[in-house]
Amino acid sequence: MSRVPPPWPPVEVETAHRHPDAPPPGTKFGPHYAHCFGCGDEVEHGLHLQTEAGEGTAIHAQFTVTEAHQGAPGLAHGGLLACAFDEALGVTVGQQLRRPAVTGRLETDFLAPVPVGSTLHIVGTLDGIAGRKVYASAEGRLDAPDGPLALRARALFVIVDFRHFVEHGRAEDLRAVAENPSLLRQSRFDINP
Numbered sequence: 001m002s003r004v005p006p007p008w009p010p011v012e013v014e015t016a017h018r019h020p021d022a023p024p025p026g027t028k029f030g031p032h033y034a035h036c037f038g039c040g041d042e043v044e045h046g047l048h049l050q051t052e053a054g055e056g057t058a059i060h061a062q063f064t065v066t067e068a069h070q071g072a073p074g075l076a077h078g079g080l081l082a083c084a085f086d087e088a089l090g091v092t093v094g095q096q097l098r099r100p101a102v103t104g105r106l107e108t109d110f111l112a113p114v115p116v117g118s119t120l121h122i123v124g125t126l127d128g129i130a131g132r133k134v135y136a137s138a139e140g141r142l143d144a145p146d147g148p149l150a151l152r153a154r155a156l157f158v159i160v161d162f163r164h165f166v167e168h169g170r171a172e173d174l175r176a177v178a179e180n181p182s183l184l185r186q187s188r189f190d191i192n193p
């Protein structure tokens, strides 16, 4: 079977520039929502993905695979690894463009097994923008920023209005955030960037 992926981005795009207010390289982001499975600090067995701004549109992310993340004995579950890329790419789009966006499509190439105890180092970047469609991709390496390549991912994010979250979120969770806004750990996006 050929491992040559189809052309990327799949449509004609404009260059995606980092927003003038995007945090400078080296800025650590911390979780965006306490109960986010990808980064939340109140999710006991979540990924606790750590993210930091890189150069240009890059975001650097990492997480350590624990026993709670297994699929096969001693190996990370593939869906959890895809989740880490969804989160890392979501932060790439959200922080570098300063626009709310959701994943429309995510594809992942699993190139090498990822054992429990290893730390996955992910770098995500923006690849282009076409209207509301934002294309981004990432690579994940084992145990060091220049370690063996274990995964690649490509994603389409679709820019949405904030109403998306209010209209679709479960009422009791929205209420909990309204009562305790610090559950959203980061300041809101510019609505009109």
Ligand SMILES: CCCCCCCCCCCCCC(=O)SCCNC(=O)CCNC(=O)[C@H](O)C(C)(C)COP(=O)(O)OP(=O)(O)OC[C@H]1O[C@@H](n2cnc3c(N)ncnc32)[C@H](O)[C@@H]1OP(=O)(O)O
Pocket: 032, 038, 086, 087, 089, 090, 091, 094, 095, 098, 101, 102, 103, 104, 105, 131, 132, 133, 156, 158, 160, 186, 187, 188, 189
């Ligand atoms: C302060 C800063 C804080 C930062 C914090 C960051 C936190 C980040 C946390 C991250 C957490 C992790 C992130 C998460 O977990 S996000 C959660 C997971 N994702 C979702 O729940 C999204 C569910 N889907 C939807 O809500 C809708 O389908 C959306 C909104 C995506 C589009 O519905 P909408 O009705 O609005 O628009 P549209 O249908 O006209 O589509 C628009 C365009 O897009 C194209 N299209 C759509 N889908 C696909 C597809 N599959 N393949 C190819 N193309 C696709 C479509 O053809 C069209 O193109 P065109 O016809 O215009 O050419």
